[in-house]
Amino acid sequence: MRNIWTIAKREYKVFFATPLAYIVMLFILGVIGLILSNAIMQLANNPFGVNQPPDISIVTGPMSFLLVFSIPALTMRLLADEQRMGTLELMLTAPVRDWELIVGKWLGSFLYILTIIGVSLIFPLILNSLITPGIDQQKMLSGYLGIILVSAAFLSIGVAISSMFNNQFAAFFLTLGFLVGLWFLIGIPAQIFSSGSELFNYLNMNSRFHSSLNRGVINLSDLVYFLSITALGLFIGSIVIESRRWR
């Protein structure tokens, strides 16, 4: 545990020294800020309109979408760069287990995403002060829980893919492709093929987020699903790193 924390702490600090990480933070917060202020303006112009006032999903919905494109940029470097720079040799000859390295890397990036998510809490606060009777707290809680779970799973996939490459851009594009597939495309085969549709529906991360967590519904099966994907990614990453020793 101690090693995981040591590695995570270092990784977290590195994010704050990386311009790309700041860009990702500004990108996520900026886009959501724009969407929200646009909605608020419409609300102000048309206070008695037929439209429902915006709820928390105006923050968490776009955020989930932005994560698909942002997380590959955060994870691409994590292990690919260690391999390119040769520092992996340092880690693999330190008294650290391979899985501790992987989990530490993941945890460092998870803490960074949590920081972004933490800063984004100003948006629900603003929203809460503008609408009466305030935002739906249950929805807020489950929406944000959904964002956290999606981030954890995405990061774990990114870490696993980063462990397979020496080149961070290869890791970026493969992670991006994988996440786009898991988020946007996986619903398509479920509609076309009737036979395997159960599997595709099971894997469909997008629908788990949008049709339950982001609507205020917390299902145990969804929690299990997101945590399993996260664990699987970390497991695969550890196996890949270990197999690198044998080459």
Add this chain to the structure above:
Amino acid sequence: MIQVRGLTKDYGTRRAVDNISFEAEQGDIVGFLGPNGAGKTTTMRILSGYMPPTDGEATVAGYDVVSESLEVRRRVGYLPETVPLYNDMTVFDYLKFMADLRHLPNGNERVNETLQLVDMEERAKGYIGNLSKGMRQRVGLAQALLHRPEVLILDEPTIGLDPGQVVEVRKLIRDIGKERTVLLSTHILSEAQQICDRVLIINKGVIIAEDTPENLQASLIGSERGMLRVKGEADNLIKVIKKVKGVKNVTPKEEGVLEFQFAPGTDVRAEIAREIIKAKFDLLEMRSVGMSLEDIFLQLTREEQNNKKL
């Protein structure tokens, strides 16, 4: 402290290390000497727990490098050949990070002490990315020494250092080697001669000689050599010197300089000096040239090749 039996490593179809065996006790400084691609780095990577061998076994500090790799890694300090470091960290933060991974108590003090040891205290707050090659080397060495390991594995520790630092680092290694086991690799034969108790000469993955530097020198010397310098042209002297009893061969080097070989155990220098004076040359300098490890090394690797051809 280090025991290696029948160690073999294949990269795909290329055999990098071929069935090597050796041992090193506490207090030994063992030098790995060999040309490029001999398998030094590969062997050291196996012993440091970085990768498992294809065949054979090795124990370091009493633990198996494959099945008890973590225990081995706790007890070994390793300086990789490429000196990998995190460029985006300061020297201090980097060493503190490595100290934390080793669960060292009083990490900050230990880091400062070790920085002193490698003479890098002034750059503690500087970023590693801004260091010169020699300074990086010293930071890498500090990382290997942080936990005062029982076994030190140093892959070309003095490469890239300035002459003053080379002397310092060699002294440091000798000091450390008094109580601990050091395995180092080098291309610099005089370095092996200076700091190692024992030298392993490795070529194409095979150990072709193993002994103390002195014994290696003694056992391989077929003839002793000397050189002399006279004023002016020395070509006419060749015949004169060849006549001296015991001299085997005379070869001109540069202007006024000759090298001569003679049977070991005889000393022909006084007689040669007399002959030179008699021939009316001005003798400026004469000394014996011992066979260097350099020569031994070249001779051994050449012999190895010839044996293969036969």
